[in-house]
Amino acid sequence: MADVNRGNRPLSPHLQIYRLQIPMISSILARITGNALLVGALVFIWWLFAAAAGPEYYAFANGLVTSWLGLLVLAGSLWALYFHGLAGIRHLIWDSGHGLDLATSERMGWVVILGSVAATLVTLVALAAG
Amino acid sequence: MSYLTDRKRAEGRGAARSGTGHHVAMMISAVALAVLIPLFVISVVPVIGAPHAQVVAHFGRPFPALVAALTIVVAMHHFRGGVQVMIEDYWQGMTRKLAVVAMILVSYGAAAVGLFAIARLAL
Numbered sequence: 001m002a003d004v005n006r007g008n009r010p011l012s013p014h015l016q017i018y019r020l021q022i023p024m025i026s027s028i029l030a031r032i033t034g035n036a037l038l039v040g041a042l043v044f045i046w047w048l049f050a051a052a053a054g055p056e057y058y059a060f061a062n063g064l065v066t067s068w069l070g071l072l073v074l075a076g077s078l079w080a081l082y083f084h085g086l087a088g089i090r091h092l093i094w095d096s097g098h099g100l101d102l103a104t105s106e107r108m109g110w111v112v113i114l115g116s117v118a119a120t121l122v123t124l125v126a127l128a129a130g
Numbered sequence: 131m132s133y134l135t136d137r138k139r140a141e142g143r144g145a146a147r148s149g150t151g152h153h154v155a156m157m158i159s160a161v162a163l164a165v166l167i168p169l170f171v172i173s174v175v176p177v178i179g180a181p182h183a184q185v186v187a188h189f190g191r192p193f194p195a196l197v198a199a200l201t202i203v204v205a206m207h208h209f210r211g212g213v214q215v216m217i218e219d220y221w222q223g224m225t226r227k228l229a230v231v232a233m234i235l236v237s238y239g240a241a242a243v244g245l246f247a248i249a250r251l252a253l
Contacts, residue, residue, distance in 0.1 A: 035216055037209070038209060041202075041240060045240050045247070048247040049244070049246070051247065052251050065179065081171075085163070089164060
């Protein structure tokens with residue numbers, strides 16, 4: 001580039017300059033959870049297919065799904081499902097023209113973060129209790 | 131101006147001129163999922179990990195089978211729209227095109243496998 005004078009110009013601050021804030025954290029987590037849910041979806045569909053394929057293949061698939069790694073993926077997917085769901089409801093509220101001010105946005109961000117963790121714990125306890 | 135709806139005023143804006151339709155489609159599938167996901171967590175999630183005979187009997191009942199089928203179809207359709215936005219935000223050129231096509235194949239392919247499995251279990 002012809003512009004060799006790279007000093008003495010105002011630069012827009014990037015990620016490592018900004019203090020972490022609730023709107024940016026909840027925003028990027030909504031994208032990460034939504035896209036990462038593909039993993040949980042594929043595991044569930046594979047497990048479903050194994051059940052349809054017969055008892056032998058189901059025993060293999062179900063064994064992997066209920067191993068500690070499989071349960072970790074499922075528990076993580078459950079949290080991602082709740083987080084993305086609550087964040088999506090927040091987007092629907094925004095799209096209806098409500099809650100766009102900073103204070104309400106931050107409060108809703110906390111509801112999404114804490115609500116998704118609480119809902120995950122309640123669901124896991126309920127599932128463990130049978 | 132006041133005779134136009136909000137949607138009509140937003141239609142055709144932006145670089146691609148097609149973002150409004152995409153956004154409305156994502157909102158509609160999001161509302162559907164807001165209903166389906168709680169039903170899915172209540173009626174389908176508890177059977178994951180159960181013995182084979184119990185899983186077969188579970189999806190032999192209409193409600194869990196229909197909730198699972200609808201959730202798979204709407205969720206994979208919603209995913210296909212969302213993952214395309216992410217790909218278009220981070221990649222350009224041929225990589226972008228191939229990634230979008232690959233994700234469309236994965237989305238609808240997974241949905242088809244899921245529907246086949248439910249049909250086989252339920253019937």
